[in-house]
Amino acid sequence: MTLKPGDGIGPAVTSAALRVLEAAGAAIEWDRQVAGLTALESDRTPLPEPTLESIRRTRVALKGPLTTPVGTGFRSVNVALRKEFDLYANVRPVRTLIPTARYQDIDLVLIRENTEGLYVGIEHYIGMGDDPKAAAESVMIVTRYGAERIVRYAFEYAIRNQRRKVTLAHKANILKFTQGLFLDVGREIAAEYRGRLEFADKIIDNTAMQLVLDPYQFDVIVTENMFGDILSDEMAGLIGGLGVAPGGNIGRDAAIFEPVHGSAPDIADQNVANPIATILAACMLLDHIGQGDAGARIRRALEDTVRAGETLTRDLGGTATTYAFAEAVIQRLKP
Numbered sequence: 001m002t003l004k005p006g007d008g009i010g011p012a013v014t015s016a017a018l019r020v021l022e023a024a025g026a027a028i029e030w031d032r033q034v035a036g037l038t039a040l041e042s043d044r045t046p047l048p049e050p051t052l053e054s055i056r057r058t059r060v061a062l063k064g065p066l067t068t069p070v071g072t073g074f075r076s077v078n079v080a081l082r083k084e085f086d087l088y089a090n091v092r093p094v095r096t097l098i099p100t101a102r103y104q105d106i107d108l109v110l111i112r113e114n115t116e117g118l119y120v121g122i123e124h125y126i127g128m129g130d131d132p133k134a135a136a137e138s139v140m141i142v143t144r145y146g147a148e149r150i151v152r153y154a155f156e157y158a159i160r161n162q163r164r165k166v167t168l169a170h171k172a173n174i175l176k177f178t179q180g181l182f183l184d185v186g187r188e189i190a191a192e193y194r195g196r197l198e199f200a201d202k203i204i205d206n207t208a209m210q211l212v213l214d215p216y217q218f219d220v221i222v223t224e225n226m227f228g229d230i231l232s233d234e235m236a237g238l239i240g241g242l243g244v245a246p247g248g249n250i251g252r253d254a255a256i257f258e259p260v261h262g263s264a265p266d267i268a269d270q271n272v273a274n275p276i277a278t279i280l281a282a283c284m285l286l287d288h289i290g291q292g293d294a295g296a297r298i299r300r301a302l303e304d305t306v307r308a309g310e311t312l313t314r315d316l317g318g319t320a321t322t323y324a325f326a327e328a329v330i331q332r333l334k335p
């Protein structure tokens, strides 16, 4: 498997996660590679060829967060990786872990289209008179191919994981062509699963409100790229925030697992970052490569540690360091 520790708090949270994996007896040989700011300093490019080469070979990676400069500088390495390996499905499970979060017993999965929509990056300014930026235009791309494969992925995921319902969130009432196509395709595919899975479609703004009012009415949510970006942060908020939210970027030929949070430069080098999101991302990786037993054991030890409440990082109200938390999980892994 390829390992990219990442920038900022990345090296600390990934090495904490690795210790936990090792203690759980996961059989993984890591190929360490660099990306992001760290790679820019060592290799003069944020995404060196050996890193790409490694993922092509291993097809599975665990990645820490990468710093993306705002405005100027290189484009997002995350977006480049999704494009390079056609990682079309962004899977973000949202499950209650912290007893003190806003809601209890949340168990949702967001499946976000990861390659199309407004994020294809087709945009430009339109000049008028002496104003070169009088207007700006971005193009939203939805293809039947792209909509079909993400909706099908959501339904297959639901079947594989014994879920009960798929909700498709959209804005087909206003964006009749792009979102209309997404919804049409969604309904066609839903028909194939009738009797096996419940299906609902919901307008995106209402979905956002309903998630706060009554998240329990949802199960698996599938949506396009930008709506998914926004909903996934909202959903992480339901269970206590970024420190506990993992994600997977999945394609036909490769998969990259990572915490949802960024490199947190404000707390880098303080040894206070919460490694839970990265540990859970590593558990998703274990599920993906057929070592789900080790993943399940880690999740149980993690939940026990959090419920015991003695060893928690600062973001969860504790005083433990990144490694102290990992060590507490490892203690609970021992038979």
Ligand code: NAI
Binding pocket: 009, 013, 064, 065, 066, 067, 068, 069, 078, 242, 243, 258, 259, 260, 261, 262, 263, 264, 265, 266, 267, 272, 273, 274, 275, 277, 315
């Ligand atoms: P961020 O997620 O790094 O930080 C947001 C806030 O959450 C900060 O106050 C941070 O201290 C806190 N936080 C994040 N992870 C935490 C953890 N594990 N434990 C405790 N507290 C945690 O988002 P921000 O500040 O907007 O972005 C920082 C950099 O990360 C930027 O360069 C951004 O581009 C990059 N980024 C990279 C991502 C990736 O590689 N997948 C995702 C999001 C942002």
Ligand code: MG
Binding pocket: 229, 230, 233
């Ligand atoms: Mg986002």
